[in-house]
Amino acid sequence: MNTEDNFRLEERIRHRRRRNVLVLAMSILWCAGATPKFSAQNLNPEEISRSIHGTVVNSVTNEPIGHALVYSPDNQFATMTDDQGHFEFVLSESIFFDPNVHPPRSALFPATRPDQLRARKPGFLADEDVFQSGRVGPEQKEVTLALTPESLIVGQLVLPDDSDRTVVLLYHRAVQEGRARWLPDGNAFAKSNGEFRFAGLKAGKYKLATRELLDRDPSTYDPRGQLYGYPPVYFPPATDFAAPETIDLSAGNTFHLSLSPVRKPYYQVRVPVANVPEGTMLRVIVTAQGRPSPGFFLGYNQQEHRIEGLLPDGNYTLEISNYGSPAMNGIANITVKNAAAQGAPITLVTGGSIVINVKEEFTSRNASATMTWNTNGRSFQVKGPRRYLNLTLWPADDFDLENMASLDPPSGPGDETLLISRAQPGAYWVRVSSNLGFPASITSGGTDLLHHPLILGWGASAPPIEITMRDDWAQLDGKIESASLSLPISPSHTNVGTGQENAESAWIYLVPLPDSAGQFQEFSMTLYEESAGRQIAPGEYRVLVFDRRQPELEYSNPEAMRAYDGKGQVVRFIGGQKEQLTLPLISTSESR
Numbered sequence: 001m002n003t004e005d006n007f008r009l010e011e012r013i014r015h016r017r018r019r020n021v022l023v024l025a026m027s028i029l030w031c032a033g034a035t036p037k038f039s040a041q042n043l044n045p046e047e048i049s050r051s052i053h054g055t056v057v058n059s060v061t062n063e064p065i066g067h068a069l070v071y072s073p074d075n076q077f078a079t080m081t082d083d084q085g086h087f088e089f090v091l092s093e094s095i096f097f098d099p100n101v102h103p104p105r106s107a108l109f110p111a112t113r114p115d116q117l118r119a120r121k122p123g124f125l126a127d128e129d130v131f132q133s134g135r136v137g138p139e140q141k142e143v144t145l146a147l148t149p150e151s152l153i154v155g156q157l158v159l160p161d162d163s164d165r166t167v168v169l170l171y172h173r174a175v176q177e178g179r180a181r182w183l184p185d186g187n188a189f190a191k192s193n194g195e196f197r198f199a200g201l202k203a204g205k206y207k208l209a210t211r212e213l214l215d216r217d218p219s220t221y222d223p224r225g226q227l228y229g230y231p232p233v234y235f236p237p238a239t240d241f242a243a244p245e246t247i248d249l250s251a252g253n254t255f256h257l258s259l260s261p262v263r264k265p266y267y268q269v270r271v272p273v274a275n276v277p278e279g280t281m282l283r284v285i286v287t288a289q290g291r292p293s294p295g296f297f298l299g300y301n302q303q304e305h306r307i308e309g310l311l312p313d314g315n316y317t318l319e320i321s322n323y324g325s326p327a328m329n330g331i332a333n334i335t336v337k338n339a340a341a342q343g344a345p346i347t348l349v350t351g352g353s354i355v356i357n358v359k360e361e362f363t364s365r366n367a368s369a370t371m372t373w374n375t376n377g378r379s380f381q382v383k384g385p386r387r388y389l390n391l392t393l394w395p396a397d398d399f400d401l402e403n404m405a406s407l408d409p410p411s412g413p414g415d416e417t418l419l420i421s422r423a424q425p426g427a428y429w430v431r432v433s434s435n436l437g438f439p440a441s442i443t444s445g446g447t448d449l450l451h452h453p454l455i456l457g458w459g460a461s462a463p464p465i466e467i468t469m470r471d472d473w474a475q476l477d478g479k480i481e482s483a484s485l486s487l488p489i490s491p492s493h494t495n496v497g498t499g500q501e502n503a504e505s506a507w508i509y510l511v512p513l514p515d516s517a518g519q520f521q522e523f524s525m526t527l528y529e530e531s532a533g534r535q536i537a538p539g540e541y542r543v544l545v546f547d548r549r550q551p552e553l554e555y556s557n558p559e560a561m562r563a564y565d566g567k568g569q570v571v572r573f574i575g576g577q578k579e580q581l582t583l584p585l586i587s588t589s590e591s592r
Contacts (some may be wrong), residue, residue: 012228015252052136053088054143056081056119060251065147068121072114081119089114113138115129119145125202149252157210158260159230166190166213166230168259169294170198173205173246177431178520178556181398182207182241203253204552205246208235209294210261230261231312232295234445240291241399264312268338269298270319271307271343280328285319286311292399311336320346327351327422331458351425352461356407356418358385361470362437373410380413384470388436393420396427396453407549423462427453429467430555437471438519438537450517472575473535479543480506480583506585509544510565511555516540518573519557538575542567 005535057067064085071078080088091113117134122125124147134145157166172185185206189194215221235257247255272589276282284307286296298309298318307318313336320330328348334341371387372379393405405423410416430449432439442449445463456462505524512518518539544564554560569583 002465006146011382012275045218051088051090052114052117052143053086054117054145055085056087056121056145056147057085058124059146059148063120065119065124068119068124068147070117070119070145073116073118074114076112076482077114077117079576081591090338096285097212104369108284111564117145118145119147121147123150124148125150125200131535141294148202149253150199151203151249152254153198153201153206153247153249154254154256155189155195155196155208155235156258157260159194166261167211168196169209169211171207171209171241171294172201175552176553177394177429179394179398180554180560187211201249203249203251205248207241207246208259209233209241210259211295212297213261214266215263227266227310228263229266229310229312230263232293233259233261235259241294242292266310267338268310268340269307269311269334269336270341271332271334273300273305273307273330274345274346274347276322277307277327280308281323283321283323287317287319288314290315290317294399299467307343311341312336318343318346321350321424322348325421326353327424329425329458331425350459351456354423354456354462355464356391356420357464357466358389358418359466359468360437361440361468362383364436364437364471375409376411380410382410382413382416385418385467386410386416388434389418389467389469390433391418391420391465391467392431392433393423393428396429401427403414414503423456425456425458427455428455429517430469438473439467439471440470440537442466445449448469451515467561470575472538472576474538474573475533475578476510476536476543476573476581476583477533477578478583480508480585505547507546507549507554508583509550509555510536511553513540513546513570513586514558515544524549533578536573536579538573538574540570542568542570543581543583544569544586546586 054070056065056070057063058065064081066081066083066085068081068085069078069080070087077089079087079089084090099495113136115136117136118126119134126147134143136143153170155168157168159166166187166189168190170185170187171182173180174183175181185201186198188198190196210230210232212232213230215230220228234241234243236243236247247257249255273282279302281302282300284298284300286298287293288296296311296316298307298311300306300320301308303592307320315333315335318334320332324327327350329351330346330348332346334343369387370381370383370456373382373386391407403424403426405420405428408419408421430442430444430453432442439450442465444454444465447454449465454462454465507522507524508522510518512520516539517535517537518541521536523534538589542561542564544567567582567586571579571581573579
């Protein structure tokens with residue numbers, strides 16, 4: 001054999017080894033479950049796009065955004081848009097070997113391919129609805145990503161002296177459990193020239209408050225003489241934080257304002273606490289005139305067992321609570337008028353625990369199953385309502401989220417008691433979530449807690465909460481019609497891996513009418529999903545369908561829901577029966 005024949009033989013051997021190694025590697029991956037994302041049995045190689053390109057646009061003006069970062073959530077893909085907002089990913093190819101077909105065959109597929117893309121750029125907010133933006137199907141070649149311009153609040157704090165110590169508090173209106181609340185949204189320090197700003201804000205309603213500031217101007221401050229300070233001020237201007245006026249920000253809007261705190265005399269306040277256990281820390285909430293008043297502050301002196309600090313003239317309520325168990329609470333009213341105030345001693349009272357009793361009216365055989373509970377490094381079996389039910393007390397006050405309370409964990413095996421031991425005095429909405437059935441009724445002392453709040457008094461034990469659980473579901477089946485699409489109802493929001501992830505979506509809301517025992521539900525579906533039944537608690541509902549998710553829908557507020565009178569469809573669902581519905585789609589622009 002000559003040299004040329006030897007060379008050809010060696011080349012054939014090397015080629016065969018490379019092929020065998022590739023076949024072996026792909027077989028190992030197949031057996032290990034590391035199959036390519038898109039099976040050759042589902043899609044032809046020609047149907048898969050080998051590049052993805054698109055544009056990033058401003059969601060308000062629809063203009064392209066240049067120099068934005070486009071990336072996949074797993075960070076395997078990333079690029080920058082050009083001056084016209086365009087981007088492109090070119091996907092490399094690899095060989096896919098399928099040993100389950102005879103004779104075995106191979107095909108070219110993209111090595112990796114993102115199923116979702118996102119974008120970001122300073123000065124813009126990313127779309128929070130990840131189910132409706134950036135989805136990339138296996139056949140999709142072009143993607144449009146939208147970024148919303150940030151809103152800003154820029155202010156000027158007017159004080160007679162230069163001070164960079166003043167804190168400005170920001171609150172925004174958000175809907176939780178179907179009711180609007182005011183939630184803290186950060187704080188900012190005013191600069192020495194009085195300027196402050198809040199950036200990165202989304203469209204919505206906002207309020208501002210300053211934190212009180214003691215005047216320590218070296219030219220006038222006398223620690224042994226009369227002390228002065230600047231009480232909190234609110235914007236929009238009001239005597240208390242509960243005034244209806246708000247700052248209404250639209251996307252990309254900058255709101256300018258000015259705050260002018262007024263210098264007033266401050267006086268020493270001392271209120272003894274009679275029965276605090278040693279080492280106990282207390283929380284003190286100060287409200288002025290009985291109205292929400294962020295910005296005022298008094299502290300607890302553990303050594304002297306008293307509440308103390310400085311306040312200007314006014315009438316105040318002090319609410320005191322501890323951080324441990326059992327819950328201890330106290331309340332006091334004080335008046336400050338041109339002199340130091342010494343309040344009467346406060347006696348803390350132990351809050352009463354709330355017992356929850358559950359009556360089960362199930363038809364399912366799974367009602368007697370058990371589940372594993374993990375707590376403090378221990379695992380044990382629990383049964384009864386403990387395994388499927390949770391209960392939360394949401395403060396009815398729009399300005400209070402600190403006093404939320406939920407069920408105590410079980411102490412160990414066999415503990416089936418449902419108890420809330422850390423509830424503070426106040427008014428609460430009772431919310432029950434369950435993995436089995438639905439609450440047909442919730443009562444306490446004759447009060448219907450499905451429609452009225454639970455009232456917890458100071459030092460008084462509340463009657464037990466009585467819950468009746470049932471599972472005689474009704475069913476919803478049907479389709480949605482509009483001028484541009486007809487979508488079948490389905491409980492899921494994506495069909496992952498079917499090539500339908502980028503399908504147009506709609507969101508369905510079942511809102512119980514004011515006197516109904518129904519349970520609110522929210523779910524979505526896509527254009528390609530088949531019609532499927534959905535379990536609904538019996539009751540009367542307004543069924544609304546939107547082209548986008550509605551996180552600000554105040555479904556628990558009958559007054560807010562009056563805006564939807566005449567929209568959607570009112571339906572009575574009866575246990576054990578199926579309702580076949582055709583519902584109109586409400587566009588986002590129409591719902592505003």
